[in-house]
Amino acid sequence: MSGIRQFQGKVFPLNRENVDTDQIIPKQFLKKIDRQGFGQYLFYHWRFNDDGSPNKDFSLNNEKYQGATILVGGDNFGCGSSREHAPWSLLDYGFQVIIAPSFADIFYNNCVKNGILPIRLGQKDVEVLLGKATQSNFELAVDLEEQTVKDQDGYKSSFEIDPYWKQMLMNGWDEISITLSYEDQIKQFELLR
Template identity: 50%
Template sequence: MQAFTRLDAKIAPLPNANIDTDQIIPAQFLKTVERKGLGKGLFFSMRFDDQGQPRPEFVLNKPDYANAQVLVAGDNFGCGSSREHAPWALMDYGIRCVISTSFADIFYNNCFQNGLLPVVLTAEQVQDLMEEAKGGNHLVTVDLESQTVVSPSGRTFTFAIDASRKEKMLKGLDAIGETLTAESSIDVFESKMALGQPWLEQA
């Protein structure tokens, strides 16, 4: 998993509340277990019309927000089904951080397993950031170590995060990666088991 330390990037405002996982990545794109290539389906019905043409009014289709890596979104982002493809699609598109007042629990947990940083700010802070993101300067800094978001105008917002999740994000550890940090201890345990209970090794 790609570590998250500090991100200096464009921010795009997506004020819609209750954006669910089907809107993030529609069902027709779920026929793969690969994480690559899902970016093309991100916000598909919001980004494209019925003829498959980009909707010029959608924020990620606007030239000013090209290559944005941070989204500031409305309440309850990522609600709906538990599909892990949602953070995969965001990451594949290039989004590394989503800021909102709240996230659906399963989506929030999935983010940490995939290197996507979900940042919770107050309603007032999110609104302020949303308004700044609509202005001429779209650059923000998200610093996980200091747990801060610096807005385009230079205002600093502090966010809370579970210490263990923060540590794993900084080191780029998902559940498998975290287990592998104890690989030497696991090897010792398995060797002892093989010596003490050799019948367990038999086919």
């Protein structure tokens, strides 16, 4: 996993509350255990019609959001089941940062463990960002070190993140990487037994 320190990207607004993990990645696509290839199924029932053609009414299919890497969503994003496939599909599609007023706890933790930065901002801040992203091609700059989100027009907000998660994301670590960082101590312990 590569680390995130500063990140800039195009914003996709998903002005919906209580987006659950089955809406993010429907259950019929959970047949693989590797993390690749799930992006094509992201928001499947919203992005595609029953015949498999793109749903022109779903904004992610709009050309102006192609290449978006930051998703701004509504309250309680990622609720529902604890499937790790939801962050896998978001990451595989290209999203690196997700901003919402609140997240389901398991989804939030799964995001961090897979290299996605989930940012909690207040409802008013999220409404401002949703409005700006709906009006034009809108980009945000995220600084994890400074814990800020800002745009080119002077908007700026700060966010909180647990120091442990912050270090993991900045260094591109997962929990296995952290365990391996203690390899010498583990070997010494094993020799003592």
